[in-house]
Amino acid sequence: MIRTVTTTPYGDQKPGTSGLRKKVPVFQQKNYAENFIQSIFDSLEGFKGETLVIGGDGRYYNREVIQIAIKMAAANGFGRVLVGRGGILSTPAASNVIRKYKAFGGIVLSASHNPGGPTEDFGIKYNIGNGGPAPEKVTDAIYARSQVIDSYKTSDVADINLDAEGTQELDGMTVTVIDPVADYAELMENLFDFAAIRKLISGGFRVVFDAMSAVTGPYAKEIIEKRLGAPKGSVMNFIPLPDFGGHHPDPNLVHARALYETMMGPDAPDFGAASDGDGDRNLVIGRGIFITPSDSLAMLAANAHLAPGYAKGIAGIARSMPTSGAADRVAEKLGIGIYETPTGWKFFGNLLDEGMATICGEESAGTGSNHVREKDGLWAVLLWLNILAVRKESALDIVQKHWATYGRNYYSRHDYEEVDSDAANGLMANLRDQLASLPGKSFGALKVATSDDFAYNDPVDHSVSKNQGVRILFEGGSRVVFRLSGTGTSGATLRVYIERFEPDAARHGIETQEALADLIAVADEIAGIKARTGRTEPSVIT
Ligand code: G1P
Ligand code: ZN
Numbered sequence: 001m002i003r004t005v006t007t008t009p010y011g012d013q014k015p016g017t018s019g020l021r022k023k024v025p026v027f028q029q030k031n032y033a034e035n036f037i038q039s040i041f042d043s044l045e046g047f048k049g050e051t052l053v054i055g056g057d058g059r060y061y062n063r064e065v066i067q068i069a070i071k072m073a074a075a076n077g078f079g080r081v082l083v084g085r086g087g088i089l090s091t092p093a094a095s096n097v098i099r100k101y102k103a104f105g106g107i108v109l110s111a112s113h114n115p116g117g118p119t120e121d122f123g124i125k126y127n128i129g130n131g132g133p134a135p136e137k138v139t140d141a142i143y144a145r146s147q148v149i150d151s152y153k154t155s156d157v158a159d160i161n162l163d164a165e166g167t168q169e170l171d172g173m174t175v176t177v178i179d180p181v182a183d184y185a186e187l188m189e190n191l192f193d194f195a196a197i198r199k200l201i202s203g204g205f206r207v208v209f210d211a212m213s214a215v216t217g218p219y220a221k222e223i224i225e226k227r228l229g230a231p232k233g234s235v236m237n238f239i240p241l242p243d244f245g246g247h248h249p250d251p252n253l254v255h256a257r258a259l260y261e262t263m264m265g266p267d268a269p270d271f272g273a274a275s276d277g278d279g280d281r282n283l284v285i286g287r288g289i290f291i292t293p294s295d296s297l298a299m300l301a302a303n304a305h306l307a308p309g310y311a312k313g314i315a316g317i318a319r320s321m322p323t324s325g326a327a328d329r330v331a332e333k334l335g336i337g338i339y340e341t342p343t344g345w346k347f348f349g350n351l352l353d354e355g356m357a358t359i360c361g362e363e364s365a366g367t368g369s370n371h372v373r374e375k376d377g378l379w380a381v382l383l384w385l386n387i388l389a390v391r392k393e394s395a396l397d398i399v400q401k402h403w404a405t406y407g408r409n410y411y412s413r414h415d416y417e418e419v420d421s422d423a424a425n426g427l428m429a430n431l432r433d434q435l436a437s438l439p440g441k442s443f444g445a446l447k448v449a450t451s452d453d454f455a456y457n458d459p460v461d462h463s464v465s466k467n468q469g470v471r472i473l474f475e476g477g478s479r480v481v482f483r484l485s486g487t488g489t490s491g492a493t494l495r496v497y498i499e500r501f502e503p504d505a506a507r508h509g510i511e512t513q514e515a516l517a518d519l520i521a522v523a524d525e526i527a528g529i530k531a532r533t534g535r536t537e538p539s540v541i542t
Helices: 032-042 062-076 091-100 136-146 182-191 194-202 216-227 257-264 293-306 326-334 345-353 377-391 395-406 421-434 517-527 529-533
Strands: 002-006 020-023 051-056 080-088 105-109 121-128 151-155 166-170 173-178 207-210 271-275 282-286 289-291 316-320 337-341 359-362 366-369 408-419 446-453 470-474 479-484 492-502
Touching: 002 062, 032 062, 032 121, 032 136, 032 151, 051 062, 051 091, 062 080, 062 105, 062 151, 062 166, 062 173, 080 091, 091 105, 091 121, 091 182, 091 377, 121 136, 182 216, 182 377, 194 377, 207 216, 207 257, 216 377, 257 271, 257 282, 271 377, 282 293, 282 377, 282 395, 289 293, 289 395, 293 316, 293 326, 293 359, 293 366, 293 377, 293 395, 293 408, 316 326, 316 345, 326 337, 326 395, 326 408, 337 345, 345 359, 345 366, 366 377, 377 395, 408 421, 408 517, 408 529, 421 470, 421 479, 421 492, 421 517, 421 529, 446 517, 479 517, 492 517, 492 529, 517 529
Parallel strands: 051 080, 051 105, 080 173, 207 271, 316 337, 316 359
Antiparallel strands: 002 151, 020 121, 105 121, 166 173, 271 282, 282 289, 359 366, 408 492, 446 470, 470 479, 479 492
8 A cells, every 4th residue: 555654854865976875873764765765756757657676785774775665666656676686786787787677767775885784884876777877967856855855655565575586566566576696697798708718717717706795796606606617716705794794895905905915925816806895896906916997997998809799899988087097098099089077987877878988987996888887896807807818918917018008107096084074175175275376386396287176068968067176287297186075974085196107118117105105295285184184194095
C-alpha cells in the first residue's frame, strides 16, 4: 500500500562533487534518506513506468537505504527496479547496467574511498540515463527541493529479498535482483584482448590486485582469476566488508602501502593494482615503479589502440584541470582534442556523449572511457594488462620510454585534511585577492606567467562553472593549483596540486618531492598554508 508521509527539511542536503556524503548517524536520522531520495524523484520528470537501477558499494547502512529506495521507487511510480544481488553494484557496473538496460537513471549508494562503519561515511548519488552522475542543474534542483520538502511517498510492504536473483512484485512495480558482476565482465571481455592477457599470465607474468575489502572483490575474482587465469590468491582482500576491515578503501600510497612495498621489494610481481570502496578508482604499480594517475592517463591514451575496443583510435582526451598536462602532449602528438574540465566525473559526460572525448582521467586515481559514464578502476587495470600483453615490455620500460618521448610531468598533490573551515575559506579568499597582482612576480627562479580562478564553459551545453580552483602558472610550464575538496564530511580539505614539466630525459630520475621542492615552498609562500591552517605538513601526499 502506498503511503504519503509528512516530513520536514533538514536543510543540509547539498550534493557535493559526487552526491550527498554524510556520516552514517546523519543518514540514520528520521526521514533523512527518505527526504533526499524524494527530493531526487521530485526533481525528475517522465519516469512513470520506467526502470531505476539501485546498488551500492556494500558499506554499512547500504542494505537499509536500498530497501528504503526500492519502496519509494514503487510508491513514486517507477515500473521496474534493477538491483544488484546483496545490494551490490560497483559504481562503473551501475553505470553499465543503466546504459545496457536503458534505465531512466540510477541511485548509487557509496562514499567512494571514505571509510565505512556505524560512525563513518555514507552517500547517495543520482545518475542519469546516460549512466553518468547527474549534472549540476539536476543536483541544484535536488538541493533546492530538499530545503522545502514536506512529504515523501513510500510503500508499506515487507523488505525485498536482496539475496536471491529473480523478479518480485511490489505495489505494481517489479524488482529484479541481478547478478552484479555478469554484465560488467561481459563488457570488459568485449573491450580487451582476454586471450592475449591469458597468454601473458600463463607465461608466468604475475599480477596482484588488492580489492581493499571493498566492492571490486567479486568483479576481480571473476575477471582476473577466473576468466584471465591468474592463480588463486592473485586477488587479495576480495570479500566486501561493511567497514572495509576498518581501513580506508583508498588506493593510494598511504592506504595501499603494503602493496606498494611489495611492488618495490626484491620479489615483486610484474604488476600490482588496487581499487577503492566503490570500484571507480585505480592504483597501478609496475615492478619497481609507481605510475601516477596523471601519467597513467597519458600512457593509456597513447597505447589504447592496442586494445580491441579502441583499435580505431581515440577521438579525444579529457582531464580535470588539476590533473597534470602529461595527457596534453599525447593528444597533441595524436592530433586529437584535449579538454580541461573542473574536478568531478560529471563534467566528462557531455564530451563522452558527443563523441568528443574517448578517454578521461583525473589525478585522483580516476581513469575511464566512453564504455560507461563513470571512472572505472578495473577497466584501467585491464587496459594496462592488455597493453603489457601486446607490447611484451615491462611497465617500467613503457613508462621510461613514454617520458623520453613526451617529457616527464613531475606531479604531486598535498592534502590538508580536516582544516578549520573558516581558515580554509580565508586562505582561498586571500589567494583570489592576489590573482591580479601575481603575474610578473618572481619567487627565486620562478616567475608567475598567469594566474586565475578556473572557470569552465561546457562546449556542449554551454553551462558555465565558476570558482573551480585557483591556478598559478609559472614561465616554463610549472604550476600550483589550490582548491577545497567537495567530498569531505568534516571540516575542510585543502588540496594543493604541484606540477613541473621536465623535457630533459637526463633529469627524469629525480625523487618527486625533491623535483618539486621549490614549487612546494612557493605555494606556501603565496597561500600562507602553514600560517593560516596551523599545519606544518600535509596530511596526505600523493
Ligand atoms: C575528489 C577528487 C575528484 C573526484 C572526486 C570523486 O573530489 O579530487 O577528482 O572526482 O573525489 O571521486 P574532491 O574531494 O577533491 O572534491
Ligand atoms: Zn570511488
